[in-house]
Amino acid sequence: MTGSELKKLLEDSPEECHKLLMKEYGRYVYAIVYNKLRCCGSREDVEECFSDIFAEIFIDFEYREAYKGDIKNYIGTVSKHKAIDFCRRLNTVKGRSVYTEEEDIRQLASDFNVDERVDSSELRRILLDKIDELGEPDSTILIQKFYYDMSSNEIAKNVSMTASSVRSRCSRAMEKLRVKLAAAGITR
Template identity: 45%
Template sequence: MTDQQVRDLLKSSPRTAHRLVFNEYYSYVYTIVFNRLRSCASREDIDECVSDVFSDVFIKYNSRSAYSGDIKGFIAFIAKRRSIDMFRRLCSKKADTLSIDGSEAMQFSSDERVDELAERAETGHALIDAVKSLGEPDSTIIMQKYYYGRNSADIADIVGMKPAAVRKRISRAMDKLKKILTDIGEGR
């Protein structure tokens, strides 16, 4: 079927022209769409894209359209554009989600129990609160020593003390911290 025959048929019987164009170019459009979407789309997505291509073709290519070129080139252009758009949309969706039915979900399983993780997090928060309750400069000294792993000379520079005074403060702060944590443990 030539382009002029399609245009003439669109004037006299649009439904028949649409049916003939669909039958003539369905495999062509499907091949273009399938080749673009096969890596990320389901069969339904591919069928939907093919339908969208023909919908665009029938809306934009009519007897009064300004397009005077080859209908096959016009269909190919729309098929490529539509499949690229759907590819981008599907890939962005897949990046945001993970199916729990697939084998990928098994990779995220863990031997750790949620209740143990929650208990450790709660203990960590209680410890931080206890260290903060020591007040300054003891809380800073303890955090620098045990959280950041700094030595007494480095901590002395930070808090403006002598290294010997920092070591004495660490010893006293640890005794206070032990008492605070013992009281918290007995309160549970």
């Protein structure tokens, strides 16, 4: 859905627009926030940052006229910046600061490999696309299991299934995913 379509929906029904934005981009935003805050915050911190991001998006979206095309990049940028700011705030409150020697910085810079980063990012994108192709509830189960490290019991509550059903769906979904990845040429 484009920004223009969402803007029209916002005029007709703000509640429906907000629901659609959450449904469409909720997992995407949560993944960004989780990846930024997992080393410095708690689950509550992740949820608070997630809520702050959508509050900012809703307010900004309502009062700006600039949204015409795909808004995924905008949402991703807002999420990344808010999560980084939130992490900085958490580290400041906890009194954490990092001091590095100049030699350490040079070592870090020499270890950075752009080609590996690009390959890893592309592989991650393909993997998420293939998981998404599995459909519901399989995609939700796999993402919650392997990206958010949730237990079968936690996932079962989220998808209204039993824990044993979640485990069997997860096994079948993994097999389907292996086939899809092999068809895409990924066999690692």
